[in-house]
Amino acid sequence: MAVYTEVTAQDLNRLLADFDLGxxxxxKGIEGGIENTNYFVTLSDxxxxxxxxxxxxxxxxxxxEMPFFVELTSWLAERAVPVPAPFKDRDGIALKQLHGRPALLLPRFAGTHVHPEELSPAHCTSIGTALAKLHLAGSDFYLQRQAHRGVFWWRRESQQITSRLPEDEALLLSTEVRNFDTLRAAGLDLPMGVIHGDLFHDNALFSxxxxxxxxxxxxxxxxxxxxxxxxVANDWCVNADGTIDPERERALLRAYNAVRPFTDDERQVWPQLTRTAAMRFWLSRLIPWLGIAQATRQGGEMKLKDPAELKRILLHRIEQPSQLP
Structure with a gap:
């Protein structure tokens, strides 16, 4: 979460005039995060x-592009998945605009973020269960969406960025892109459906x-x-040096498997998908880090995260692959 676009009280009052919320x-602006502008809003009923x-x-x-997310969060919330579904105004409309940007008014959930150094097997058990329930709840969702930073994106961006990388990093990146293409072409039994796509530890709250x-x-x-x-495994189960904590990962995988059992083919490809996930976020951090296609927003430039963290995870996943239960 972050603040790129300033919103005044006058702006908010105009938006709130459509609602019956108070x-x-x-x-107050919410600092942190990367992509969107967020504010905490206090209303009196x-x-x-x-x-x-x-x-x-x-x-x-x-x-x-927004209706997919409006419909998805409403769908998941109706099925007891604790995601913020937007409020609708008195005409049944959730999607608004402020300063030319799409805007949603959402519930604020109770709970706190957990610092990465405090993540435990118990936290990983809880998020493994929650993610599996999200996947099951979204299994019959009626809309589909191609990831905006998925396979076609990383094919294109990896080709554009290789000339800016050291030879070993360029080879590592291109190899992982090819490996995923090989996996996709294999015709394996790999269940598909709605995914969160960015469930790092700072995108969850805990009680x-x-x-x-x-x-x-x-x-x-x-x-x-x-x-x-x-x-999830590459973030929730990682140590500061980029290695994976086997106890936290076992807790995560066993909890998920208890809700949505893995297929045999999923067990086969798990080591590669952990590498692919690390590659994707390494690449998305590399691009702005090197000043390529630097995203700018009103109020400041995109916040940068160190790509070296994800490279360390990728190398560890190559050297010490893990297995599903």
């Missing part, structure tokens, strides 16, 4: 009770060791379910 008390909300302005998506919310569902797409789990 009157504005205060709003007719009885004088204050409620907390989140306003999100989308800095990369057009209005035409104790129980997941209370899964946030930032705006990388969701139709893809291999196991790829989503690989993204």
């Amino acid at each position: 009157t504005l008390v205060a709003h 007719p009885d004088g009770l204050e409620q907390e909300y989140v306003l999100t302005l989308f800095e990369e998506f057009t209005l035409e 104790g060791t129980d997941v209370s919310a899964i946030l930032d569902v705006y990388n969701a797409a139709t893809a291999y379910l196991l790829y989503d789990l690989a993204i």
Whole structure:
């Protein structure tokens, strides 16, 4: 979460005039994150009770791209998945615009983020269960979406970036792109459906060791379910040096498997998908880090994250592949 577009009280009051949620008390920008502008919004209802909300302005998506996310979060929330589904105005419309950006007014969930050094096997058990339930709840969702940073994106971007990389990194990147193409062509039994696509630890809230919310569902797409789990494993189970904590990963994988059992083919490709997931986020960090296609937004440039972290994870996944239960 971050603030790229300034929103005034006057802006908010104009938006809130369409809703029956109450009157504005205060709003505050939420720092951190990368892609969107977010504010905490406090409203007072007719009885004088204050409620907390989140306003999100989308800095990369057009209005035409947003219905998928509006429908998906509503679908998941109706099936008891703790994701923020947008509020609808008195005419039944959720999707709004502020300063030319798509905007949604969302619930603010209780719970706290867990620092990476504090992530435990219990946290990994909880998120493994929650992710499997999300995948099952989305299995019959009626819309599909191609990931905006999926296979076609990383094929294109990896070719454009290789001339800016040391020879060993260029080879590593191109090899991992080819490996995934080989996997896709193999015709294996790899269940597909709605994935979160970006479920890093800072996109979840906890009450104790129980997941209370899964946030930032705006990388969701139709893809291999196991790829989503690989993204989670590479973040929730990683040590500071890029190695994987086997105890946390076992807890994650066993909890997920208890809800949605793995296929034999998924067990076969798991080592490669952990590498693919690391490659994807390594690449997405490399591009702005090198100043290539630097994304800019009103109010400042895109926040940068060190790509070396994901390269270390990728190398570890190559050297010490793990197995599904």
